[in-house]
Amino acid sequence: MKLSAQYSKANLVITLSVLFITGIIYYSTIAYILNIQLDRDLTEEIEEVTRHVKSKQHLPKQEDEEQTIFIKTNQKAIKRIFFDTLYYNPKEKNTIEGRAVAGLITLKGENYKIIILESKKATEYLIQVITIITLVLAIVLLLILVITNRYILNGLWKPFYHILQQLKAFNIADGNNLILKKTNIDEFEELNNAVLNMSSKVKNEYQNLKIFTENASHEMMTPIAVITSKLDTLIQDETLRSEQYTQINDIYTATNKLARLNQSLLLLVKIENDLVQDNYVLDLKDIIEEKLRQFQELIQNKHIGVIHTLQDKEITASKYLVDILINNLFSNAIKHNNVYGTIRINLTGNTLVFQNTGDEESLNSGEIFERFKKSKTSEGTGLGLTIVKNICSQYNYKLSYYFEGPLHTFQIEF
Amino acid sequence: MKLLIIEDEQGLRENIEQYFTEEGIICESCSDLQTAINKISLYQYDCILLDIGLPDGEGFTLLEHLKSTGKNECVLIISARNSLDNKIKGLNLGADDYLTKPFHLAELKARVAAIFRRKAFNTNSLLRYDEISVNLLAREVEVNGAQIILTRKEYDMLLYFIANKGKVISKNAIAEHLWGDEIDLVDSFDFIYTHIKNIRKKLMDAAHKDYIKSVYGVGYKFL
Numbered sequence: 001m002k003l004s005a006q007y008s009k010a011n012l013v014i015t016l017s018v019l020f021i022t023g024i025i026y027y028s029t030i031a032y033i034l035n036i037q038l039d040r041d042l043t044e045e046i047e048e049v050t051r052h053v054k055s056k057q058h059l060p061k062q063e064d065e066e067q068t069i070f071i072k073t074n075q076k077a078i079k080r081i082f083f084d085t086l087y088y089n090p091k092e093k094n095t096i097e098g099r100a101v102a103g104l105i106t107l108k109g110e111n112y113k114i115i116i117l118e119s120k121k122a123t124e125y126l127i128q129v130i131t132i133i134t135l136v137l138a139i140v141l142l143l144i145l146v147i148t149n150r151y152i153l154n155g156l157w158k159p160f161y162h163i164l165q166q167l168k169a170f171n172i173a174d175g176n177n178l179i180l181k182k183t184n185i186d187e188f189e190e191l192n193n194a195v196l197n198m199s200s201k202v203k204n205e206y207q208n209l210k211i212f213t214e215n216a217s218h219e220m221m222t223p224i225a226v227i228t229s230k231l232d233t234l235i236q237d238e239t240l241r242s243e244q245y246t247q248i249n250d251i252y253t254a255t256n257k258l259a260r261l262n263q264s265l266l267l268l269v270k271i272e273n274d275l276v277q278d279n280y281v282l283d284l285k286d287i288i289e290e291k292l293r294q295f296q297e298l299i300q301n302k303h304i305g306v307i308h309t310l311q312d313k314e315i316t317a318s319k320y321l322v323d324i325l326i327n328n329l330f331s332n333a334i335k336h337n338n339v340y341g342t343i344r345i346n347l348t349g350n351t352l353v354f355q356n357t358g359d360e361e362s363l364n365s366g367e368i369f370e371r372f373k374k375s376k377t378s379e380g381t382g383l384g385l386t387i388v389k390n391i392c393s394q395y396n397y398k399l400s401y402y403f404e405g406p407l408h409t410f411q412i413e414f
Numbered sequence: 415m416k417l418l419i420i421e422d423e424q425g426l427r428e429n430i431e432q433y434f435t436e437e438g439i440i441c442e443s444c445s446d447l448q449t450a451i452n453k454i455s456l457y458q459y460d461c462i463l464l465d466i467g468l469p470d471g472e473g474f475t476l477l478e479h480l481k482s483t484g485k486n487e488c489v490l491i492i493s494a495r496n497s498l499d500n501k502i503k504g505l506n507l508g509a510d511d512y513l514t515k516p517f518h519l520a521e522l523k524a525r526v527a528a529i530f531r532r533k534a535f536n537t538n539s540l541l542r543y544d545e546i547s548v549n550l551l552a553r554e555v556e557v558n559g560a561q562i563i564l565t566r567k568e569y570d571m572l573l574y575f576i577a578n579k580g581k582v583i584s585k586n587a588i589a590e591h592l593w594g595d596e597i598d599l600v601d602s603f604d605f606i607y608t609h610i611k612n613i614r615k616k617l618m619d620a621a622h623k624d625y626i627k628s629v630y631g632v633g634y635k636f637l
Contacts, residue, residue, distance in 0.1 A: 221494035222423050225516035229429035232519040235582045235632050236433075245630040252586045252632075259516050266496065278498065297567075297605050320498060 004153040008146060015145060019138045023131070030130060034123040035099065039082045042101035045116050046080070053105050059112070070105075073113040078104040087117050096121060159183040163195055170199060172206050214269050217262045224259050231255070257381065264383035267324070268371075271390045276318045284313040284322070285347060291326045292345075298334055299343070308345040313352075315414065317395050325391045328384045329354045329410060335380065336408070344407065350414055355407040362403030369399070415530065416458070419443035420450045420473065421465045421492065430463065433519040433581070434526075447471045451479055459487050460533075461526055464509070466493040466500065477507035488529045492517065518587035520578045527577035543576045545621050557620035567592060568613045575626070575636035584633040610634060 049068065052060050059070050067087065080103045087098050098117045105114050159181060166178045178199050180192045231252055235245070270276055288310055299306060315322070333343045333356035341357035359375070367373045369389040372382040388410075392399040398413040417434055421427040422445045431441045442459075444450050447470045454462070454476075466473040473491065480487060489509040493500060496514040504512050510529045513522060531541065531550060541548040547556050553569055555562050564572060574591055575583070588606050614626045627635045 218494050221496075221515045222426070225494070226423060226425040226429075228516045229426050229433075229519050232584065232587065233429045233432060235584060235629065238582070238629065240630075242630045245632040249585075249632050252584055255516070256586055263496065270497075276498070297608075301604055301608075 004149065004157070007153065008149050011145060011149060012142070015142060016138075019134075019141075023134055023138075026134060027127065027131065030127055031123075034126065035082075038099040038118055038120070038123065039101070042082065042099065042116055042118055043080075045118075046101055046103045046114065049114060049116070050103075050105050053107050057108065059107065067117040069115045069117070071113040071115070073104070073111050075104065075111060075113070078102060078113055084120075085117065089119070097124065156185070159185065159188040160191070163188070163191060167195065172202060177203075210269055210273065213265060217266045217269075220262050221259070224255060224262070227251070227255050228259075257379075261381045261383065264381050264387060267387055268383065268390060271321070271387070271394055274394070276321055276394075278318050278320065279316050280319060281314055281316050282319060282322055284315055284352065285310045287319075287322055287326055288345065288347060288352075291323075291330055295330045295334065302334065302337060303340045304334065304337055304343055305341075306343045306345065308347075310345065310347040311349060313347055313349055313414070315395070321391045321394065325388055328388045331380075332356075332384055332388075332410075336375070336378070342407075352412040352414075354410045355404070357406050358408055360406065363401065363408065365401045365403075368401050415439050415460045417441045417526070418450070418453060418459045418462045418487075420445075420447075420463065420468065420476070422446065422468050423465075429519065430522065434523065436580070445469070447473070447475055450476055454480065454485065454487070455483070461488040461490065461530060463522070463526070464489055464491050466491060466495060466504070474503065474507055477504065477509060481508050488526075488533055490522075490525055490529060492522070518584065518590060520574070520581065520583040520587040521591055523581075524574045524577040524591065528573075541573075541576065543579065544625075545623070546572075546576070546617070546625075548573065548576070557617060560620055562616050562620050564613065564616065567609055568616070571609055571613055575634075579636050582629045582633050582635045588633070 045068075049060055060068065080101065082099065082101050085098055085100045086095050087100075088094075089096050097120045099120055100115055100117045102113060102115045105112050162181055166180060170178060178196060180196060183189055183192065231248055234240075235248060240248075288308070292306065292308070333354050336358040337343065337356050338358060342355075343357075344353070344355040346353040346355075363375075364373075369385050371386045374380060374382040389399055392412055400411050400413075402409050402411070415438060417439060419427055419430050419434075419441060421430065421443070424445070427443050427445065431443050435441050442453065442457075444453060445468075447468045450462075450464075453459075462476075464473045464476060473493070477489060480489065491504045491509045491512045492515060493504075493512070494515040501512045510532070511525050513525055539549060539551040541550055545558050548554070549556070555564055555569065555572065571588070571592065574588070585603050585606055589603060592606070592609070610626060610628075614624065617623070617625050625636055627637055629635055
């Protein structure tokens, strides 16, 4: 639920209950005051009747306005009481609400109970009018509240949404800084500053890390070059024993792997930094066919059958990166394949699919593109598929892996 | 052939010098830009191996110097920076080739030989080694006057071997030469064996002599 909706809800509940309670208080106060007014009228009335009876010595005639009822009674004294009652109005021929007073008067030694009724219609009308006015006022007030809330709140929260939007669009890898609007609300200004501070700190750290990775990888290349050259020189000595050659071979392999790891890390940094920009229009079909020739011997060596259906597909990308992408897909499909296995390559206008036989088990599709995630038997660097993924995301291609029957499938959607 | 090695990493410099020094090749070396510039103003070299990251400046300066003084030595850049920009910059400044560290000495030697051959192409397109003669223009190989048919890879390998004659070349170096460093396949050594076997057989049939000697598990030597 949105903050403004939440706020409006609370606002509505509170306003309504306050209005309701004040309405009740208002109503009862007015009713009370009007009753007092009526009672005063009735008191005057009863006193007038009493005076009339005393002076004229007979009961007065029925008057129009009020109904006066005299009842003979044996009671010696009746306390003057006021009460609400219903009575029949002969003029309007209906039962209406009224206020009445009961008292005792004495005429010629006889006691009469006197009841004077007065219509409450005027009072009720007044109350109705007041209630309607109150209700209308309440509705208007509520409407105004809701509208102002909506507009004022939206206006007030605008800087917040702006910050939120900027944060959502925040990309640690690109060089763009957050652009935050100035606001004269202290809280948002504080938030702005905090966000700016945090983002620049994060970017700095990230930049440092990248520079470190790049420098470290570069710096390592020279010592690796030294090791390689020393090994190349060492094997010239033919007095070495075969065990020593075995050792040297292992060092070669390890050094080679180290160099590859380094190159892959550097490549990843380059892709992530968007440093490879030489985009051209390339025909993917041509590239795949060329790679097919390059890998032919490696494929034949494992007696792998290749089935390919390639349609022309033009993409705009760096030849360098696309070469690496296809290389890695091929290497992957050959390396993890069985002897006498199969590779299927399918290129259409929308997708490129590489399928290969291999382990009879699906790989973890969530982890497969992660850095250094590889099968226990793999001798690779564990970066090949990560590079594939990064190149794909560089060009907004969708890369996915799934296992279909015996075929491990890598699909790129352009 | 006279060679100048400009490389600040002592271990690497010494090994390159040692590997290249043989009959007919004179190596000189230095570790900084200033000495290198002094040397090329004083002497004439056939080929220069140039490191880009030097303690007193970038190797590109030397290329600019060569260009401005109108010298036409072959230059091969050896650099730890594997960026396309650097490669293009180097080649645009007149370098003949660009090799990224780490590299095998055999690869370096083959590249230098290739550059050198290209330079000498005008005068001689025939590469001779013992009974083998390679027509570089037509990419044809003759042994004792009889042509032998080699595949593209076998031809590349033969040139590679001739450039590194008498040296033990590791299988790693051969694999990298044949497949490039983009292809990361650990089990590619088997093919080397297949190629070697074929090339050996073809040479043996024509020359009745085994040119390629296997050195334990580590590599091969072309004699």
